[in-house]
Amino acid sequence: MKRKNDLLEKTYTDVRYRIALHILFWIFMFASYYYFNTISFNPVRDTPGAYLLALKNTVEFALAFYALMYFIWPRYLVKRKWFKSLLLVFVWLVAVTALDAWADLAIFNGCESCMQRLAQFNPDYYHFLQRNFPNIVFIRVLTGGLLYHLTIQLGLPIAIKLGRGYFRQTVQGLQLAKDNLQLEFNFLKSQVNPHFLFNTLNNIYSLVVNEKKDRAAETLSRLSGFLRYTLYETGEEKIALEKEVRLLKDYIELEKLRLNETGVQFQYETDRDDYTVPPLLFMPALENAFKYTEDKNDSTIAVSIKAKEKHLQVTIQNSIGLAKNGKAGGIGLQNLQKRVQHYYPGQSSYSASAANGVYLFQLSCALA
Numbered sequence: 099m100k101r102k103n104d105l106l107e108k109t110y111t112d113v114r115y116r117i118a119l120h121i122l123f124w125i126f127m128f129a130s131y132y133y134f135n136t137i138s139f140n141p142v143r144d145t146p147g148a149y150l151l152a153l154k155n156t157v158e159f160a161l162a163f164y165a166l167m168y169f170i171w172p173r174y175l176v177k178r179k180w181f182k183s184l185l186l187v188f189v190w191l192v193a194v195t196a197l198d199a200w201a202d203l204a205i206f207n208g209c210e211s212c213m214q215r216l217a218q219f220n221p222d223y224y225h226f227l228q229r230n231f232p233n234i235v236f237i238r239v240l241t242g243g244l245l246y247h248l249t250i251q252l253g254l255p256i257a258i259k260l261g262r263g264y265f266r267q268t269v270q271g272l273q274l275a276k277d278n279l280q281l282e283f284n285f286l287k288s289q290v291n292p293h294f295l296f297n298t299l300n301n302i303y304s305l306v307v308n309e310k311k312d313r314a315a316e317t318l319s320r321l322s323g324f325l326r327y328t329l330y331e332t333g334e335e336k337i338a339l340e341k342e343v344r345l346l347k348d349y350i351e352l353e354k355l356r357l358n359e360t361g362v363q364f365q366y367e368t369d370r371d372d373y374t375v376p377p378l379l380f381m382p383a384l385e386n387a388f389k390y391t392e393d394k395n396d397s398t399i400a401v402s403i404k405a406k407e408k409h410l411q412v413t414i415q416n417s418i419g420l421a422k423n424g425k426a427g428g429i430g431l432q433n434l435q436k437r438v439q440h441y442y443p444g445q446s447s448y449s450a451s452a453a454n455g456v457y458l459f460q461l462s463c464a465l466a
Contacts (some may be wrong), residue, residue, distance in 0.1 A: 123255065128156040141219035145204055147212035154201040159251050162194045166252070167259055192235070195244050199234045203227060274440050277433055291370070301355040317355065320348040336441075339373040339405055339465075346384055346401070353388045360397040360417075368405040373465050376441055380412055382430030383459040387416035390457065405465060412461040418452060433458075438463060 119201040131152035136143050140153060170190060174183040204226060206213045226234070238244050298321055305314035327345050343366050354362055380403075387399050397417040404411045431450055438446050438461065446463035 099342060123258075124156055124160050127159070130150055131155045139219075141215045142209075142212045145211045145215055147215075150205045150209065150212075154198075154205060158194065158198055158201065159248070159255075161197070162190070162248060163252055164414040165190055165193075182342065191245060191248075192239055194248065195238045196235050198244060199231065199238060201263050203231070203234075206267065209221060220299065249256050267354070271439055274437060279344050298352055301386070305384050316340065317352070320321040320351050324352065337373050337377045338371075339368070339410075340371060342377065342380065343403060344374055345378075346380060346403075349381070349384060355399075357388075357391070360391055360399060363398070363400045365400075365402045365404075367403070370405070372408070373405050375410070375465075376437055379437060380414075380461070381459075382434045383412075383414050386431060386459070387414050387457065390418050391416045392419055400411050408465045409466050410461070410463050412459075414459040416457050417455060418457045419455070 116411065132141075132149050135148040137153055140148070140151075142148055160350075166187075170183065170186045173179075174186060206216055215226070227238075229237075288344060298317070302314050302317050302321075305311070305317065324345065327341070327348075343417055347364065354360075354387050387401075391397050391399055399416040400414070402411070402413040438448055442463040446461070448462075449458075449460045451458055
């Protein structure tokens with residue numbers, strides 16, 4: 099099963115597999131067109147036109163399919179740019195009609211036996227091809243015959259593409275839901291453990307003993323809110339960015355109690371209060387920063403979150419030991435990257451790198 103899943107995934111991620119699948123499909127379509135040309139009452143079935151028309155249909159529909167599904171569909175129709183979409187679909191239809199008319203003229207004018215059979219068995223179309231080229235294209239566009247033909251012929255490849263996309267998105271969604279549950283479990287397990295609680299409660303105790311009751315109460319409140327958030331507020335698909343930022347701040351304040359020498363900076367800027375993000379999205383990167391920062395005078399952790407004009411920019415930078423140079427995080431960051439790709443497909447950029455004693459995490463994505 100795993101090998102089948104890997105092979106299926108390669109048809110999306112490995113360009114060689116994708117090209118091979120597309121070539122096989124259009125070979126199949128060419129064979130189908132040729133077969134039906136030879137067994138039907140097509141007037142050119144016993145002439146070179148049988149395979150020439152099959153080749154014409156294959157090339158024509160392939161070009162029409164790729165122009166529609168790889169240019170017009172993702173760039174305009176999916177983004178609901180209706181005016182540009184309608185304009186481009188019309189241009190697309192005229193271009194395909196012109197190509198079809200040119201190909202028919204080239205085939206029948208270049209194949210004498212094809213033209214003779216056409217004149218004998220389909221005189222109406224024979225006389226139609228005697229018109230001038232612009233007139234042929236205009237009549238074909240106006241009558242809508244080719245549009246109907248395109249709808250029938252492109253139905254199969256479009257259905258396959260959309261079906262595969264929906265299937266992959268569904269599988270990715272299920273896998274991501276599983277990964278998210280595991281992430282939440284691991285996150286809760288890593289935070290609500292004796293060591294974490296012992297350190298935090300011990301720090302609170304020290305604050306109380308030193309008569310820093312206000313700070314002790316504040317820390318206790320942060321710990322309570324932090325635990326409540328991880329227990330009850332991470333089940334939604336997306337939550338308010340403000341809540342996520344509060345969680346990060348609470349986490350930072352709790353971790354700062356054990357980092358005596360490290361300088362920690364946090365910056366948050368936004369122009370709206372209704373942005374939403376997947377819960378715990380940035381936490382693996384922040385945990386990573388505190389986990390690998392050595393507590394010494396020249397160590398720093400800098401967190402910057404900017405959400406403006408429907409664009410999110412997150413930067414987390416921290417000092418690391420030279421032994422960590424070149425290492426770019428573990429499973430937590432891999433999960434984060436998968437979630438970003440799922441929630442913001444084609445609308446995000448991600449990078450994580452370590453060099454010269456500094457680990458730099460950067461995330462950029464479009465917000466709804």
